[in-house]
Amino acid sequence: MVLPNRLLGLLALLLAASWAGPSRATVITSELTALGGDAYRAVYSVSNDGSLGTGTAIVLFDLLFDPAEFLESSLAIVTPPALGAGWDELVLGSAPGVPAAYDALALGGGIADGATASGFAVEFTWLGAGAPTGVQPFAIYDPETFELLESGVTVPEPAALSLLAAAAASALLAARGRSA
Numbered sequence: 001m002v003l004p005n006r007l008l009g010l011l012a013l014l015l016a017a018s019w020a021g022p023s024r025a026t027v028i029t030s031e032l033t034a035l036g037g038d039a040y041r042a043v044y045s046v047s048n049d050g051s052l053g054t055g056t057a058i059v060l061f062d063l064l065f066d067p068a069e070f071l072e073s074s075l076a077i078v079t080p081p082a083l084g085a086g087w088d089e090l091v092l093g094s095a096p097g098v099p100a101a102y103d104a105l106a107l108g109g110g111i112a113d114g115a116t117a118s119g120f121a122v123e124f125t126w127l128g129a130g131a132p133t134g135v136q137p138f139a140i141y142d143p144e145t146f147e148l149l150e151s152g153v154t155v156p157e158p159a160a161l162s163l164l165a166a167a168a169a170s171a172l173l174a175a176r177g178r179s180a
Contacts, residue, residue: 025051026058030134030154038126041078042134044154045118048111052140052149057110060143062101063120063154064136067094069128075100076123083119091122105143 027047032040048058065075075091077084087104094100102122111117126132134156140149 025049025152026140026150028061028063028138028152028154029157030136031157032132032134034131035123039074039123040126040132041121041123042132043118044120044122045116045157046111046120047116048113050113052113055113057106057112058140059106059110060104060141060146062092062103062139062141063122064138065094065100065102065122065124066136067100069126069132070100071125071127072100074123074125075102077102078121078123080119080121083117087120089120099137 026049029045029047031043031045033043034040044063046058046061048056050056052058065072072094077089077091079087079089086107088107089102089104092101092103102120104120135153137151137153139151141147142149
């Protein structure tokens with residue numbers, strides 16, 4: 001099987017895009033697990049890439065839960081004790097125009113520049129249409145002034161684009177192997 005150059009170019013672009021990330025922004029990834037019915041567990045990894053400033057740790061962050069999509073009363077923190085022991089975690093209730101939040105405050109030094117902390121976990125009941133995507137807003141705050149330092153959205157893992165690119169690359173390699 002011979003693939004046209006245009007398809008090869010598209011596959012190369014997909015592969016490049018799947019491994020390219022934000023150049024200077026905190027990355028929080030989420031991995032969803034279906035627990036049955038509309039119940040899910042989201043496990044988060046928080047990576048400090050230094051965008052807050054050289055040597056600045058992530059000490060306080062929030063993950064936001066829109067009450068139109070998440071049953072607020074179902075939000076339950078299920079972070080493993082080994083990670084949770086170093087963080088003060090709580091669920092903050094919503095208010096008009098303000099979503100509920102999973103709030104994590106480091107009891108020690110936080111997530112150092114260049115480090116990643118994985119395993120922050122919340123279980124919830126999904127109210128939205130279809131299945132949850134794993135994309136949700138987050139905010140990082142200064143723990144003393146509560147000034148917003150950075151905000152963004154979580155990145156679902158495994159990223160659908162990465163899976164698509166890997167599958168396309170496998171198909172391309174298999175096709176080349178058969179034609180040789």
